[in-house]
Amino acid sequence: MTDVDPYQAEQQAVERVRSSRQRIDAELSKVIIGQKEVVEQLLISLFAGGHCLITGAPGLAKTLLVRSIAQVFHLQFQRIQFTPDLMxxxxxxxxxxxxxxxxxxxxxxxxxxxxxxxILAD
Structure with a gap:
């Protein structure tokens, strides 16, 4: 039977999370320039299993950000454009x-x- 130090196991888990977060940031920074706070809030929402409302003027890379996050996590991404004739x-x-x-x-x-x-509802 092996004795595992709970503190050391916890430290290793924290280090793995930190390392993963750095890799996620590195991948996203290849596509998204700046907007660190928006990226952080979106990742918190994703990790918490919640939803996120992103608002802003056209051309601020909202769609690109969401699509990039989906790609980094190997998730299927779809965009729904809400037009008057949507059924x-x-x-x-x-x-x-x-x-x-x-x-x-x-x-x-x-x-x-x-x-x-x-899903990006646009």
Whole structure:
């Protein structure tokens, strides 16, 4: 039986988190210049399992930031642009009729953007 020092194990865990955070910051800084506070707040929201509202004028790289974070974490990203003609099926998905190779027809559900890990509602 091995004796593991709880303090040392905790220190190693903290070091792994710190190292991971540095790698995340390094990857994001390749794409996002500045905006350190916005990135930090967005990462806190992500780690806490919450939602985040990002507001700002056009052209401030909000979409790029969210897309980049999704890429760093290997998450599926989708953007929903809320236009006046947007229908619920445009978000949730829809059933389409497909014909199989043997000539039979069946309904196939095509997932909408809401099934992504990270969704940007624009």
């Amino acid at each position: 619920p099926a445009d978000i949730t998905g829809t059933e389409i009729l497909e014909q199989t190779a043997d000539g039979h027809r069946k309904m196939q559900f095509v997932k909408g953007p809401i099934f992504a890990n990270v």
